[in-house]
Amino acid sequence: MEIADWEKRYDEAVSTVKEQLGNVQGVFVAYNSNVDAMKHIRESDIKKLISIVGCREIHARISQYPREIKDPVDFMARLIIAMRDGKAAEVPTYTTDIHDWLMDNLVFDSARMGGQAGIISNLLATIGVKNIITYVPWLAREQAEYFVDSPNLWHPVLENGTLVLKHPKEAYNPDQKPKINWILEFSKGLKFGCAGEEYVVPRDNRLIISSRPKWIRIDMMPEMYEQLSDIREDIDGAILAGYQMIKEEYEDGTTYRDYVEHAVNVIERLKGCNPLMRIHVEFTSIQNKVIRKALLTDIVKKHVTSLGLDTVEVANALNVLGHEELAYSVINKGEDSIVSLYEGAVRLLKELELQRVHIHSLGYYICVAAKDHPLSVDDQRQALLFASALAATQATLGSIRDIDDISVGLEVPVYDQGYEDLIELEKYLVRRGICSAEDFEDGCISVYDHDLIIVPSKVVNDPVATVGIGDAISAGAFIALLAKMPKINECKITEVA
Ligand code: 8BR
Ligand code: GLC
Numbered sequence: 404m405e406i407a408d409w410e411k412r413y414d415e416a417v418s419t420v421k422e423q424l425g426n427v428q429g430v431f432v433a434y435n436s437n438v439d440a441m442k443h444i445r446e447s448d449i450k451k452l453i454s455i456v457g458c459r460e461i462h463a464r465i466s467q468y469p470r471e472i473k474d475p476v477d478f479m480a481r482l483i484i485a486m487r488d489g490k491a492a493e494v495p496t497y498t499t500d501i502h503d504w505l506m507d508n509l510v511f512d513s514a515r516m517g518g519q520a521g522i523i524s525n526l527l528a529t530i531g532v533k534n535i536i537t538y539v540p541w542l543a544r545e546q547a548e549y550f551v552d553s554p555n556l557w558h559p560v561l562e563n564g565t566l567v568l569k570h571p572k573e574a575y576n577p578d579q580k581p582k583i584n585w586i587l588e589f590s591k592g593l594k595f596g597c598a599g600e601e602y603v604v605p606r607d608n609r610l611i612i613s614s615r616p617k618w619i620r621i622d623m624m625p626e627m628y629e630q631l632s633d634i635r636e637d638i639d640g641a642i643l644a645g646y647q648m649i650k651e652e653y654e655d656g657t658t659y660r661d662y663v664e665h666a667v668n669v670i671e672r673l674k675g676c677n678p679l680m681r682i683h684v685e686f687t688s689i690q691n692k693v694i695r696k697a698l699l700t701d702i703v704k705k706h707v708t709s710l711g712l713d714t715v716e717v718a719n720a721l722n723v724l725g726h727e728e729l730a731y732s733v734i735n736k737g738e739d740s741i742v743s744l745y746e747g748a749v750r751l752l753k754e755l756e757l758q759r760v761h762i763h764s765l766g767y768y769i770c771v772a773a774k775d776h777p778l779s780v781d782d783q784r785q786a787l788l789f790a791s792a793l794a795a796t797q798a799t800l801g802s803i804r805d806i807d808d809i810s811v812g813l814e815v816p817v818y819d820q821g822y823e824d825l826i827e828l829e830k831y832l833v834r835r836g837i838c839s840a841e842d843f844e845d846g847c848i849s850v851y852d853h854d855l856i857i858v859p860s861k862v863v864n865d866p867v868a869t870v871g872i873g874d875a876i877s878a879g880a881f882i883a884l885l886a887k888m889p890k891i892n893e894c895k896i897t898e899v900a
Contacts, residue, residue: 404844406817409859416788417813421806423886429534429638430882431673432524434621435645436539436546437582437614439517441868442509444589449486452479453597455508462598470690472496472612475504482610483597486589489606490715491869493647493688495615502614505585515802516549517584519644519685522871523878526797528553530806532882534637537571540622543579547571559627559634566630582619585612586870606765609870611688619648622665631672639885640681641673642878643707646698647689659694663701670706679777681758681888683709683881685874686716696723699755708758709884710751711877714740717747717762726750741824742831745769745855752853759884761787763794763860763876766821770856770880780847782887783856790879791860797875801867818862825857 404412442448453461456479464480472478472494478501481494496502505511516525524537528551536557539546550556550571557568586609593604623631649662674680684707689695699720703710712720714733721730729750732743741764748760748771759772768787772780796803796812803809829843838848848855866872 404846406819406822406859409817409822412784413788413792413813413817413861416785417792417809419785420789420883420886421809424530424532424806424882426886426890427532427639427882429536430527430532430885431536431538431634431638431641432520432527433538433641433643433645433669434520434540435518435648436516436521436524436537436542436549437518437584438546438549439515439584439586439870440505440511441513441515441586441588441870442505442511443868444482444486444587444593446593446595448509449482449593449595452482452508453595458598462600470494472501473498475501478504478612482587483602485587485608485610486593486595486604487602489591489604489608491608491610491688491713492715493611493613494690495613497615499614499616501612502583502585505612511585517586517870518582519687519874520642521546521549522874523642523644523685524556525549525551526793526803526875526878527882528556529803530793530882531555536568536634536638538623539571540620541579541582541618542571542575543581544575544577545581546579547575561624561626564626566627566633568634580616580618582614582616584614586610586868587612588868588870590865607866607869609868611870613647615648615650617654621645621649621662623669628665628669628672631669632675635673635675635677635680638673638680639888639890640683640881641670642683642685642881643670644685644687644874646684646702647687647694649694649697651691651693659697663697666702667706670702681709681881681885682707683711683877685877686710686712686720688716689719692723695719699724703757704755707755709761709881710755710757710759711761711763711873711881713873714744714762714764717744717751720751721747724750724754739827739831741767741769741828745771745828749853759783761877761880763790763873764821764824765860766818766862767825767857767859768876768880772854772856774852774854776854777889778884778887780849780854780856782884783854784845784847784858786880786883786887787856787858789883790876791858793879794872794876795861795863798863798866798869798872803875812861815861815863817859821862822859825859828857
């Protein structure tokens with residue numbers, strides 16, 4: 404299909420999905436909301452920081468690849484790695500020292516809603532999905548202020564032991580402190596030098612310094628958990644994220660196993676007697692490999708239906724599942740990386756017993772779906788196109804105020820390079836006899852034990868920010884699928900039987 408034909412498909416998909424959004428009863432979204440302190444790194448900023456911290460120290464620390472930020476040298480090492488590779492990363496810090504140091508030496512440009520669950524809740528409420536029930540275990544007053552003033556946005560609270568829904572601004576805990584992350588955005592083409600090396604940033608991206616105060620728990624109060632079934636009737640699915648915050652061990656003697664068990668219980672409680680309840684997990688950069696693996700094998704596998712990830716996250720996931728070679732070829736920039744990405748997606752679909760895996764990359768999205776997925780491949784393709792238009796809107800405007808803003812994203816052209824990358828995948832699939840060039844044209848390919856849906860995406864030249872675009876992509880596609888899903892009340896069927 405020519406790019407012009409893809410543009411037509413985009414128009415059709417967006418107008419169809421817009422009409423269908425009203426079919427969604429509601430969505431439960433948990434766990435991570437935080438405040439993002441945004442800083443766009445300019446040439447003068449990076450030069451200043453390098454001169455404060457010192458090139459020699461930074462250079463030595465880069466080779467150690469710190470997985471936690473303990474001091475400014477760790478910070479600078481990870482910043483330079485992210486800028487050198489143009490790759491997104493999120494690195495935790497367990498003290499407030501770095502926050503203070505950044506406040507003294509950098510100062511942020513603006514603050515906005517952060518955290519996958521927070522960003523997705525605001526987005527879905529803004530585009531008019533009926534009931535968005537967002538849940539943040541650490542809802543501070545300052546955090547609540549970042550939720551949009553929308554009448555369809557709710558947060559569960561306990562009043563005299565009973566679960567009631569209130570707007571997040573009326574549901575906060577006055578004793579809770581906010582969690583503030585630093586988002587260091589950098590643009591393609593920025594040049595700088597350190598310890599004799601010259602760097603040019605290859606693409607727009609960001610580094611996240613994620614604060615992990617002691618009180619952070621991915622959890623739910625038992626009384627609230629007990630009454631979760633009361634909201635089940637109001638929702639068609641759930642989007643869950645934030646598991647990267649689980650720690651291996653806690654000071655009170657609990658371990659990650661306790662929180663993994665609670666996380667699974669929440670999912671099962673949300674499903675209740677409805678095994679068809681759609682549960683999407685948005686993956687992210689998880690430095691700790693034990694937690695990364697536990698999330699995939701103990702929470703996602705068997706309990707979750709849909710998984711969203713970017714390319715680096717695919718490599719990270721494959722790595723802990725024991726597919727090091729495939730992981731390596733996903734991130735190396737060779738022509739075959741798109742093929743490896745597809746093979747990786749299939750591995751994840753199978754090994755984690757999922758219904759769909761949605762990978763977003765700069766320029767194209769790949770989705771693989773199980774054969775028994777209730778929706779057609781055309782529906783799945785429309786969901787991806789809708790997601791791409793939504794993401795382009797967010798990249799252009801910074802945030803979306805209304806579903807009609809999506810016309811801004813529709814105006815953004817399909818990315819040539821992404822279209823070219825898809826041709827590489829086509830050559831491979833045709834060579835292997837997996838499909839014909841004609842089958843590939845439409846972006847929907849039926850392979851013997853799964854379906855493959857691929858679309859070239861829309862890429863904004865000069866995005867306001869890159870943080871949160873992945874969330875818009877995954878949430879956009881998932882909500883479009885929910886809107887198209889046949890409504891079968893499994894609980895009622897079970898009762899009758
Ligand atoms: P994560 O936040 O999960 O890393 O996802 C970021 C996604 O944003 C990428 O996969 C890419 O598809 C998308 N993206 C980026 Br980065 N820059 C973009 C741009 N300028 N326009 C549209 N999408 C973009
Ligand atoms: C992670 C980060 C958060 C950021 C979000 C964007 O959740 O912790 O700061 O806003 O990713 O996707």
